[in-house]
Amino acid sequence: MIRGLAMPRGRRRPPDGFRLLTGLVALAAPISLVLIVVLLAQQGAPAIWHYGLGFLTSRAWNPVSLDFGALAFIFGTLATSLIALALALPVGVGVALFLAEPSAGRLRGAIGIGVELLAAIPSVVYGLWAFYVMAPFVLIHVEQPIVARFGSVGILSGPARETSLFTASLVLSVMILPTLAAVSRDVIRAVPGGLRESSVALGATWWETTWGVILPAARQGIFGATVLALGRALGETIAVTMVIGNRPEIPTSLFAPAYTLASVIANEFTEATGQLYSSALIELGLVLMLVTLTVNVLAQLLVRSTTREARA
Amino acid sequence: MAYGGLGVAESKPADYPARRVAPVVLKALEGASPTKLAVASLSFYYGRFRALKDISLDIPEKRVTALIGPSGCGKTTLLRVFNRMYDLVPKARAEGSVRLDGMEVTETTRLLELRQKVGMVFQRPSPFPLSIYDNVAFAPRLLGWGRSRVAEAVETAIKDAALWDEVNDRLKDPAASLSGGQQQRLSIARCLAVKPEVILMDEPCSALDPVATLKIEDLIDRLARQYTIVIVTHNMQQAARVADFTAFMLMDTEERYGQLIEFAPTTDLFNKPTDPRTEGYITGRFG
Numbered sequence: 001m002i003r004g005l006a007m008p009r010g011r012r013r014p015p016d017g018f019r020l021l022t023g024l025v026a027l028a029a030p031i032s033l034v035l036i037v038v039l040l041a042q043q044g045a046p047a048i049w050h051y052g053l054g055f056l057t058s059r060a061w062n063p064v065s066l067d068f069g070a071l072a073f074i075f076g077t078l079a080t081s082l083i084a085l086a087l088a089l090p091v092g093v094g095v096a097l098f099l100a101e102p103s104a105g106r107l108r109g110a111i112g113i114g115v116e117l118l119a120a121i122p123s124v125v126y127g128l129w130a131f132y133v134m135a136p137f138v139l140i141h142v143e144q145p146i147v148a149r150f151g152s153v154g155i156l157s158g159p160a161r162e163t164s165l166f167t168a169s170l171v172l173s174v175m176i177l178p179t180l181a182a183v184s185r186d187v188i189r190a191v192p193g194g195l196r197e198s199s200v201a202l203g204a205t206w207w208e209t210t211w212g213v214i215l216p217a218a219r220q221g222i223f224g225a226t227v228l229a230l231g232r233a234l235g236e237t238i239a240v241t242m243v244i245g246n247r248p249e250i251p252t253s254l255f256a257p258a259y260t261l262a263s264v265i266a267n268e269f270t271e272a273t274g275q276l277y278s279s280a281l282i283e284l285g286l287v288l289m290l291v292t293l294t295v296n297v298l299a300q301l302l303v304r305s306t307t308r309e310a311r312a
Numbered sequence: 313m314a315y316g317g318l319g320v321a322e323s324k325p326a327d328y329p330a331r332r333v334a335p336v337v338l339k340a341l342e343g344a345s346p347t348k349l350a351v352a353s354l355s356f357y358y359g360r361f362r363a364l365k366d367i368s369l370d371i372p373e374k375r376v377t378a379l380i381g382p383s384g385c386g387k388t389t390l391l392r393v394f395n396r397m398y399d400l401v402p403k404a405r406a407e408g409s410v411r412l413d414g415m416e417v418t419e420t421t422r423l424l425e426l427r428q429k430v431g432m433v434f435q436r437p438s439p440f441p442l443s444i445y446d447n448v449a450f451a452p453r454l455l456g457w458g459r460s461r462v463a464e465a466v467e468t469a470i471k472d473a474a475l476w477d478e479v480n481d482r483l484k485d486p487a488a489s490l491s492g493g494q495q496q497r498l499s500i501a502r503c504l505a506v507k508p509e510v511i512l513m514d515e516p517c518s519a520l521d522p523v524a525t526l527k528i529e530d531l532i533d534r535l536a537r538q539y540t541i542v543i544v545t546h547n548m549q550q551a552a553r554v555a556d557f558t559a560f561m562l563m564d565t566e567e568r569y570g571q572l573i574e575f576a577p578t579t580d581l582f583n584k585p586t587d588p589r590t591e592g593y594i595t596g597r598f599g
Binding site: 102105192194195196197198199200201202203204205208212213216217219 | 395397399400402423424425426427428431432434436438440441442450451454455499502503506
């Protein structure tokens with residue numbers, strides 16, 4: 001006789017040690033999240049009361065006059081992440097398509113491992129590489145030629161600099177590439193083989209099959225990969241700090257220095273003197289969390305609305 | 313050309329259950345029919361493994377030809393030679409000749425043209441993640457047809473696939489919302505849209521329930537006088553029901569290549585097989 005069946009309806013199963021233990025462990029994650037938010041809010045309280053909502057819309061950042069605002073950093077964070085995504089997405093999906101191709105053979109294995117190893121490089125090493133290798137190269141071969149030709153266009157105006165919004169976005173795009181490529185590859189591989197065959201049997205070429213059938217079928221998963229990558233880009237700190245130029249302004253040009261929420265916290269928390277200065281930095285941390293959370297929720301809503309469309 | 317014979321599609325009553333209980337009528341037609349696909353000494357290799365050896369048969373035009381045989385005998389491999397689906401498999405190659413009218417199938421580089429002439433329906437329904445309309449419009453658009461011509465082709469194809477009454481008011485809905493049987497008829501409509509000459513069917517009913525199977529068989533009957541149909545099936549009753557001609561294939565026990573044992577009008581193959589191995593298979597002694 002199975003014990004559960006003998007029990008009268010409506011009575012719950014008695015608690016056992018296993019359920020209790022796993023339940024407690026599982027609760028640890030949401031509890032830490034709540035604690036972090038509460039502590040950030042508590043520590044940032046002086047700044048929150050002092051500056052109010054104006055903190056979010058003010059461009060000022062002056063530790064001497066204690067005039068603080070988050071707008072320049074919010075802009076820097078969103079701009080670097082979105083530009084990085086725009087640069088990395090086509091490359092990532094291209095790599096994923098190649099890696100998912102059944103006939104690519106040995107080369108595919110080597111490239112797959114290479115892409116995954118990119119994810120294993122520590123951020124600070126990316127930063128060093130970006131500062132000493134990538135930035136000087138990009139300055140001479142990308143930024144300066146663009147400024148020379150299109151400098152009259154506002155966001156492409158000079159002077160070109162090694163440390164800029166553009167350089168930071170570029171290193172970020174390299175850093176999120178493995179996430180995009182690996183997740184997209186798995187999603188594309190999961191597309192039923194019958195779809196590819198049917199498309200080819202109708203006379204479609206590889207390109208037509210990929211554009212018309214495979215990518216639409218994998219669209220949702222690729223979107224998921226994008227959200228993951230965006231999450232990483234928004235919070236990335238050290239590599240960005242090393243090449244973004246650290247100037248608390250909203251830049252008017254792609255090639256001007258900027259600042260992100262994560263960078264300013266990392267740079268200034270050791271030298272923050274006085275309660276208001278340090279609590280302003282902590283409030284920036286809270287803002288960073290809110291930005292990440294908002295972007296994630298928006299992305300999920302977008303995914304849900306597109307799937308509902310597809311199902312309707 | 314005059315064809316005598318039994319069970320021509322138009323004379324068949326439309327009520328499905330009656331067909332199910334009625335005795336199986338073998339419907340091969342006597343008399344010659346022009347050849348649509350001429351297969352001559354065809355061998356097929358996956359890398360160094362020979363999957364088909366020395367197959368020759370003439371598939372007649374505007375008739376249904378069934379390929380039967382036990383698992384692993386190479387029926388599907390043979391079918392996939394006819395529209396060069398094996399191009400997707402690395403290191404697969406064909407030797408010998410398959411001629412579609414004047415075109416050498418194994419050598420042609422005009423794959424779009426070949427695949428427009430030779431359509432294929434797969435075992436599992438595989439609707440593209442697009443609307444019902446866009447699924448059927450897929451191949452016409454590949455051929456670069458104009459908007460109105462595409463619309464016309466889509467409507468005709470869905471009607472020919474006996475799906476119009478069920479979907480005409482929701483052509484913009486995703487194809488995935490259809491039932492399995494409807495999806496399979498959509499696959500057939502998708503390949504009818506560009507007016508192919510030959511339709512290859514790889515066990516088109518094996519993923520379907522009996523009612524959906526009957527609808528597909530009925531559809532094959534109706535298409536049989538306009539198209540050359542080659543169907544691979546595990547189900548001998550199905551071959552007997554739908555095919556005018558049947559080819560029996562078997563795997564060589566030692567070298568494991570597939571070979572053609574017997575090819576004849578379906579009535580003859582089932583009633584008086586000439587090869588003892590055919591007889592053994594259709595009477596259920598092996599396979």
